[in-house]
Amino acid sequence: MGIGVWEGWVKPSFGGEETWINKGVGRYFRFGTEAKATATRYTIFAIATFFIAGMLAMAIRIDLLSPHGMFFANKEQYNEAFSIHGTLMLLAVAALAILGGIGNFMLPPMIGARQVVYPKLMGISSWFVPPAVIAVAMSPMVGGYESGWMGFPPLSTLGGTGIIFYFMGGATLLLSSWAGAINFVATMVFMRAKGMTLSRVPMFVYGIASASVLLIIFVPYTASAFLFNLFDMVVGTQFYALKGGLTLAYQDMFWWLFHPEVYVFVLPAWALWLEIIVVFSRRSLFGRGWAAAGFVGIVAISGAVGVHHFFTQVGDVRLPIIMGLTEMVSVPTGFFYLAAIGTLWGGRIRLTSPMLLVLMSMVNFLIGGLTGVFNSDVPANLQIHNTFFVIGHFHYTILGGMLFTWIAALYYYFPKVTGRMVNEFWAKFHAWWFFIFFNFTFFGMYIVGIDGMNRRIATYLPYLQPMNEWISINAFLLGAGFLIPLVNLVYSYYRGPIASTNPWGGKTLEWQMPSPPPYENFPFGKDPVVVADFYNYEENAPDPVIWVESKQST
């Protein structure tokens, strides 16, 4: 039990003394209670999973170079590849990268806390990830599964036995984000510094809060759908059985979480846009109340729009309601663009690599969001549903919106986390590389979808080949480009120039930590008290934080 279970859980429960190793490299490999070690662990898991699932995407694109398939030995392998690609990318990368990696690290210092409320819960939530990822990635060894990342019955129950690993792994990953969300909400409620009122908390806290609320409300539905399906397969229950079961109920329960889940991916990313834009345009945040209304509006609407995945399955009078609600999401989404553009306009904009990536992310997400209007419109959806148009749409929102911002946040916080700067030239070089080939690849998917290519097919008709070759070649260049930030981050960790405490000139509290931050975030003896707005960049603006002597607890 060299990983901390004995010291942390077993020994104390028999009355022994609780000991944790929260120092040195060892803390990354053990059950620890330090938020920063957990966050780093999440980031490393997310990067590793991103490369595993990315290789699968490359394999899929090689296969689609030819109308008859040219990589996988058979169509079953192709189906398993896209299923695993989707499961890992969504549940283990998109859901956990910003929330687990950036959120666990930066949320406590941002609200002036030294620790989270439930450090053990947080520590164990990160360790749910590797077994689940390995189970899903290894599922072809036990029969694989061909039903896509959604695992819809009856196909899932009739298909390969690997689906058992999908349901167990998926439920475990959901449990991980759920546990993390509970910890976030508790931390935000109980651990804020003095003076950190609702009108002063940074935007990123709003982002994490709304994502956590969505997770806490909706994870139980989909996690239980996963478990019901698992029971159907293992113990012979009949929840979603072909005869006498409720086939569409699984889809309902699935989208009940997984439509709000896309806002779980992007809400923290939008919050990071505003954080980064304010710092790099040195202008007070524009329309702060509207941005807050955007978070509230999306949380309120998102729970009701999951049914918009059903336009071709059901055909009744509910369709107009769902269509109207879905299109209404664009209004609160627009508030983030309103705040971002208002802040950028007339700012003193420093185009550093994080800023560049955020601006690119705004362009990409706009394309993704606007193509969402095509999908939300019932008549248009009846043609493009389940085509490559949809694939293009959600890659634009998740990869273009969330992942660009994640990389921006990695560059932005790298000096704070490691005390060193990343190489700015290669960071910008990769940003442009990523932006160009990302758009070449995924815009092609809209065209091929309109031309009649449906999703999840291993072979296609020859008239679609030129467009698929274009997409594949650009996808290879896009994929190869990810070696640049990997090398850049690893190299900069050892050899990058030493960073100052606050290299970008941010005002929020996480920049008041020393770099790299100590175990208790802020030096002992002084506690932060918030006295003014963090986003006031006027000349001679008052310092938002004053430091007062800690009260001695003894």
Place this chain on the structure above:
Amino acid sequence: MKRNLWRDFINVVIIWAILIPIAQTFVFWSIDHLWPAVGSLQGEITKDALTFIYHVTVMVFILVTVPFVYAAIVHRVPLDDKQSAQIHTHAFSPFTFVWLGVSIMINTVVFVYPGMVGLEQLWNISADAKDPLVVDVTGQQWQWSFSYPKQGIMNSPVLEVPVDQPIKFIVKSDDVMHSFWVPIWGIKQALVPGMTRSIVITPTEEVTTDQNPLARVQCSWDCGLGHAQMRAVVKVVSDKEFKAWVASQSF
């Protein structure tokens, strides 16, 4: 140096005025020249919806990206700049309210025109179809079969239909989810196991799979191993040819 943001705004308006007509011309051109063929009444409705949203979204894209890309280029300062920006309007309310008004207006328009109107048209065509030709479509892993109950044709592997008259497809699945989709007809209907769904389509163009690969039945819901090949040949023929085909099929 104080920037004149009103002059910058006029520049943005000029760029909008140049880019929007160019982009809309391109949209018109691409719909005329690049858009795949459409061969049914319902397909015309879905194509109209796609076209209208295409025009609107291209315009919105330009309206939103030009200001911030302009700002990122023109309001840029060197990386070591330490000054704060000089103009501090926390919330410039005309901008906010124009933004709010325009976004709600665009939403309402898109909801009413291609959305509700298109849906209404689709439902009306279905309701007005008196005595349509009925085709039972059965999907199973991984093939289609088509039955014409009134004509007495059972389990034809080919979908042969007459042009210019409404056809009611009654779709059923024996096993897993499938989706009945003929790309050139521009509309699809999912097959839900254990349930019967129907869809009315009026083909308007005589076409066969050999002439245009878009005229094919294609399963559009992942149904396992043979999903990609779950296709069937479509023949849209004249009424006379259809009657001859029916006669040749009956015993």
